């Protein structure tokens with residue numbers, strides 16, 4: 001057990017945890033930020049995607065001891081009142097079905113748009129292939145990314 | 153056909169709502185709602201206002217908000233938005249004032265009228281609620297109107313309601329909230345008027361989902377997110393083979409992990425109870441268990457297929473027998489024969505299953521994405537040794553189900569309850585599965601083998617069809633076993649034995665295989681394999697008869713078959729077939745809805761690749777066309793995922809896939825463009841959660857045959 005200070009959504013927060021405890025479980029269990037989801041625990045599904053220093057990472061596979069002071073942004077902190085252009089496009093196009101994968105989908109898409117404001121279909125394929133949606137909302141995810149890109 | 157009742161008597165109305173003649177329940181909620189009970193709406197939640205319950209399904213707050221009580225699960229189908237729209241329509245509410253919340257488990261008030269118990273399945277949420285919720289909305293409206301008439305001292309007939317405003321020509325007007333309390337004291341009039349469908353303003357509109365906001369900002373609450381003070385986390389170690397029993401356990405190392413509270417043995421395995429998930433998982437890996445495999449299923453997929461094929465050679469119980477299929481085939485000049493193989497499939501909902509159990513003082517609260525409330529209530533009660541009334545189910549969003557949450561023996565709920573019962577310290581305990589627990593947890597779509605023979609006469613019309621299959625019945629040995637008649641489980645043969653193709657000699661036989669691998673309904677159930685068999689075999693018959701596959705099908709379909717309309721529409725909308733690739737079609741009825749799909753393949757670098765899928769659906773009156781489209785897209789992608797990648801295989805009785813690296817599901821780059829068209833209809837609404845699934849795989853296989861001449865009879869398959 002060690003003490004860690006992590007900047008999450010702009011706030012420094014303290015936690016005492018095993019060095020190998022994944023960031024995902026620190027966010028969910030220690031900080032109560034349950035918007036980030038657990039789907040596979042092995043970097044295979046993308047449900048746990050957050051931003052670490054602006055990069056999309058799978059928080060299930062990042063030990064809390066490996067953060068090195070880099071800031072973390074979760075779905076709760078992506079934008080004020082959930083009004084990121086992607087979140088708006090997602091709700092307007094009724095992208096979510098069960099909704100379980102969607103935090104991860106949006107975080108992956110947000111990292112893509114931050115670097116590539118007008119992504120092509122091929123760039124969307126690249127950025128989103130690590131995020132599974134069992135409900136098959138893929139056509140709408142693609143459409144919503146294009147929509148948000150057009151409005152941002 | 154639509155049973156449209158323009159007028160309903162008060163007695164019918166009360167019967168539908170399960171209310172006694174004593175009248176309406178008036179209640180109010182004092183404290184602000186806690187997380188599972190928070191109403192879901194597109195608007196920002198307002199502080200809890202006093203709520204008046206106008207009937208079991210409609211609550212109106214002093215702030216004008218109308219909350220619809222949703223008795224069905226919401227795990228993606230969007231029925232919560234559709235059900236809310238039905239009430240809003242009859243109530244003449246404004247869409248912006250609508251919200252919904254989950255119903256508690258209460259079979260008397262909230263049974264699925266098609267099932268007789270409270271539960272969601274068979275794509276029935278809209279179909280069984282249609283009449284009930286129209287009456288609830290209309291009834292609540294009548295009460296509001298009566299209250300306004302009394303207060304304004306004017307005749308009821310002069311009151312108008314529109315977009316949430318009640319008004320009279322004198323200029324008096326009011327919102328719903330101000331009259332809700334008075335309305336709750338009114339008596340229902342003798343007749344409640346339902347709207348003429350031509351006057352619908354919300355039904356038929358592409359309203360955005362009410363849960364769109366909470367499902368994009370991280371606020372949506374699933375079982376895995378539930379929390380109570382003092383809560384502990386449980387994870388389970390289960391035997392590696394189905395049917396094995398624990399022989400010996402060494403849990404010393406696991407117990408020594410700091411943060412582990414208890415290790416308990418329950419019927420389904422060994423549970424570690426710890427302060428958090430990570431600690432529990434670490435301890436679970438340290439458990440040393442020895443298993444007794446005497447009663448375990450030890451066959452692997454290869455042995456099971458071998459045994460199934462042996463059984464396939466022998467006659468089985470008859471599910472349908474028109475004419476003389478065998479004799480006709482014996483005399484046929486060029487009979488067509490194909491054998492099919494389908495693997496076990498996992499549902500793999502995105503949220504690994506779990507349940508929070510708070511068991512104290514002989515009562516229990518369960519927090520999870522419930523699907524068969526009445527069954528789970530009974531199973532939980534039996535497990536905990538309490539009466540059913542002491543089991544409260546607090547429903548939350550389900551992170552997908554596809555049938556997995558509707559288990560006749562309530563598997564994961566019982567597991568969670570048995571851990572809570574065995575735990576010495578009575579704290580709230582949340583069971584969390586991981587992906588391996590999910591994929592190894594059984595309840596698969598059953599594997600099956602099929603032998604089909606058919607023939608076409610000299611006139612080009614099919615003369616005989618003989619379909620024999622070997623498949624496990626998941627109803628056998630379950631509380632639903634009474635649904636098996638004369639050795640035939642109708643869910644095994646659906647999509648084949650009840651086909652409306654006009655073939656004079658038509659025989660279907662089914663062997664119920666006895667295997668120790670637990671199976672379950674999987675999105676569209678028997679249709680998942682029977683639609684594939686039917687629609688690829690019919691394609692093969694058309695090919696043998698040198699006929700166009702669409703015309704061949706139309707010639708076999710009765711004049712009034714609603715399959716005709718969707719097939720014609722899909723083909724028309726698909727336009728010209730691709731150059732150099734291949735086109736396949738399939739059309740199928742399931743759960744009262746009719747769906748046709750056209751799949752186009754193009755050749756890319758010498759390999760077939762998916763160009764697009766065109767889909768036409770007839771599901772009666774459409775509540776929300778955008779949600780119908782969304783469910784078709786979902787069904788198509790779910791089916792495509794299974795067709796091209798998914799299989800649960802066993803070796804020595806042990807499942808070989810442990811996570812999404814080996815259990816290969818569809819990802820975004822492989823998802824094709826999909827176009828969905830809806831057949832206009834005034835038939836009563838039917839479901840869309842499952843019917844989009846069955847036609848996809850056969851249409852894809854038929855397209856592959858058109859492109860390459862290769863007939864696919866084994867799933868999963870690859871395009872290249």
Ligand code: FES
Pocket residue numbers: 037038039040041042043044045046047048049058059060061
């Ligand atoms: S939970 Fe992290 S990638 Fe699946």
Ligand code: FES
Pocket residue numbers: 096097098099100101102132133134135136137228502551552
């Ligand atoms: S919306 Fe259900 S998994 Fe994506």
